[in-house]
Amino acid sequence: MAFMEKPPAGKVLLDDTVPLTAQIEASQSLHSHTEYIIRVQRGISAENSWQIVRRYSDFDLLNNSLQISTLSLPLPPKKLIGNMEREFIAERQKGLQAYLDVITSHHILSNCELVKKFLDPNSYSVNYTEIALQHVSMFFRSEPKWEVVEPLKDIGWRIRKKYFLMKIKNQPKERLMLSWADLGPDKYLSDKDLQYAVKLLSSCSHPYIYKITFATANESSALVIRPFSEKGTLKDLIYKAKPKDPFLKKYCNPKKIQGLELQQIKTYGRQILEVLKFLHEKGFPYGHLHAANVMLDGDTCKLLDLENSLLGLPSFYRSYFSQFRKINTLESIDVHCFGHLLYEMTYGRPPDTIPVDSFPPAPSVFVVSVLESILTCEAMKNGMPTVSRLLQMPLFSDVLLTSSEKPQFKVPTKLKEALKMSKECIEKRLTEEQKLIHQHRRLTRAQSHHGSEEEKKKRKILARKKSKRSAYESGEEHSAKYSNSNNSAGSGASSPLTSPSSPTPPSTAGIKFTASDLLPIPFNTLS
Numbered sequence: 001m002a003f004m005e006k007p008p009a010g011k012v013l014l015d016d017t018v019p020l021t022a023q024i025e026a027s028q029s030l031h032s033h034t035e036y037i038i039r040v041q042r043g044i045s046a047e048n049s050w051q052i053v054r055r056y057s058d059f060d061l062l063n064n065s066l067q068i069s070t071l072s073l074p075l076p077p078k079k080l081i082g083n084m085e086r087e088f089i090a091e092r093q094k095g096l097q098a099y100l101d102v103i104t105s106h107h108i109l110s111n112c113e114l115v116k117k118f119l120d121p122n123s124y125s126v127n128y129t130e131i132a133l134q135h136v137s138m139f140f141r142s143e144p145k146w147e148v149v150e151p152l153k154d155i156g157w158r159i160r161k162k163y164f165l166m167k168i169k170n171q172p173k174e175r176l177m178l179s180w181a182d183l184g185p186d187k188y189l190s191d192k193d194l195q196y197a198v199k200l201l202s203s204c205s206h207p208y209i210y211k212i213t214f215a216t217a218n219e220s221s222a223l224v225i226r227p228f229s230e231k232g233t234l235k236d237l238i239y240k241a242k243p244k245d246p247f248l249k250k251y252c253n254p255k256k257i258q259g260l261e262l263q264q265i266k267t268y269g270r271q272i273l274e275v276l277k278f279l280h281e282k283g284f285p286y287g288h289l290h291a292a293n294v295m296l297d298g299d300t301c302k303l304l305d306l307e308n309s310l311l312g313l314p315s316f317y318r319s320y321f322s323q324f325r326k327i328n329t330l331e332s333i334d335v336h337c338f339g340h341l342l343y344e345m346t347y348g349r350p351p352d353t354i355p356v357d358s359f360p361p362a363p364s365v366f367v368v369s370v371l372e373s374i375l376t377c378e379a380m381k382n383g384m385p386t387v388s389r390l391l392q393m394p395l396f397s398d399v400l401l402t403s404s405e406k407p408q409f410k411v412p413t414k415l416k417e418a419l420k421m422s423k424e425c426i427e428k429r430l431t432e433e434q435k436l437i438h439q440h441r442r443l444t445r446a447q448s449h450h451g452s453e454e455e456k457k458k459r460k461i462l463a464r465k466k467s468k469r470s471a472y473e474s475g476e477e478h479s480a481k482y483s484n485s486n487n488s489a490g491s492g493a494s495s496p497l498t499s500p501s502s503p504t505p506p507s508t509a510g511i512k513f514t515a516s517d518l519l520p521i522p523f524n525t526l527s
Contacts, residue, residue: 021041034089073103147168150164155250181222189310273391274391
């Protein structure tokens with residue numbers, strides 16, 4: 001079975017999940033407006049950075065586009081008069097920097113195409129909707145029974161994945177969803193193995209895997225068709241969202257934050273863990289679990305997007321688990337992502353930070369027990385439970401599964417070997433990235449500690465002590481020289497005031513004399 005150690009040469013496979021940071025370095029006033037010079041950096045390497053120039057009107061245009069999220073973003077207000085004054089420009093620059101900090105640190109906003117294009121226009125100049133339509137049109141030439149009903153604009157978070165509502169010509173009432181995706185940075189299967197593996201997905205049958213109607217791939221992308229569900233995903237249920245709405249509108253700022261019922265949490269959690277266990281036993285890499293990748297079919301959860309790992313697409317939560325070196329296998333990634341999903345089911349929103357220090361009240365102490373075993377700092381450092389161990393925990397062990405469908409997914413031995421090698425390469429890239437992040441964090445901490453006020457005070461105190469010590473040692477050296485010179489002067493003849501056997505007079509080095517001290521001493525005092 002052919003296997004590729006690296007993706008094909010000449011293809012730019014950018015990891016869109018690597019965070020972008022932006023710092024306004026300067027501003028320059030022209031005749032009628034001010035331009036802000038911004039340094040943008042991808043990831044931790046300062047070498048991977050570039051400058052962009054933006055006006056306030058560019059920020060305003062971006063902010064208007066992001067209003068679909070209904071988030072209250074801190075863009076400084078407009079000012080028509082006095083907007084060229086130096087003090088105002090300096091104040092506005094601070095406000096624009098705060099705005100950049102918010103949109104680059106928000107998990108959903110920072111990954112959306114609008115923000116990426118604003119900060120990195122060179123990498124995101126391609127119109128992926130047009131490319132997707134070209135590929136879909138070519139597909140329809142060979143498969144004329146399908147027909148596009150409408151594009152489902154921006155319903156997903158991925159920039160390079162597009163969705164279309166479909167129908168079969170002789171079954172016009174049945175609706176299907178077509179997804180087209182470009183290949184990602186973790187595509188390590190050969191083109192031949194990739195095409196075979198993607199086609200194999202339609203033969204997978206499992207009570208908790210959403211059925212694939214048709215799947216195909218070529219050397220640059222893949223196309224998958226599934227039944228369209230009006231109920232939507234588990235995330236749609238949690239956020240009470242409409243499946244066809246854009247991702248930013250559905251999930252950025254829910255109107256009502258409310259978790260699921262305890263029985264739903266238990267049942268859905270057990271079903272998801274069962275399918276993860278099944279995939280792990282089959283040696284099939286996943287690594288893409290999140291609430292929007294779980295379809296609801298009645299009271300049953302069904303996993304979506306099994307093709308993602310084959311195509312080399314990065315995970316939704318990669319920017320989180322890349323910070324922790326213990327999360328270095330696709331199995332541990334699935335467990336970490338399950339922690340995110342369980343938190344969202346329980347509290348109706350994602351965690352504010354990872355790791356989580358404390359958990360709000362939950363419907364059951366067993367829920368908190370599972371969350372603590374996955375999302376706390378201790379779990380990140382010491383290791384998380386396996387999927388099998390999670391299934392044995394009290395929250396899920398007593399859940400009765402009623403499905404009678406027998407799982408079937410036959411993966412040929414040669415393809416299994418190729419999948420294993422691909423999985424190892426995916427994990428190796430992650431491990432190398434985690435190592436660099438760890439080294440960068442240590443260096444940053446050291447520099448921060450060195451530059452802290454407390455450390456500066458310590459260095460000043462040490463410098464003073466060293467200076468005093470040097471002065472004292474210099475005085476001692478001068479005293480010794482003075483004493484030696486006196487001894488050598490009196491070695492030829494005895495002084496009229498002392499005998500050769502008299503003790504050496506004490507050194508006067510460093511002693512201050514007054515005028516009275518220098519008057520002649522009366523002779524009788526020497527008797």
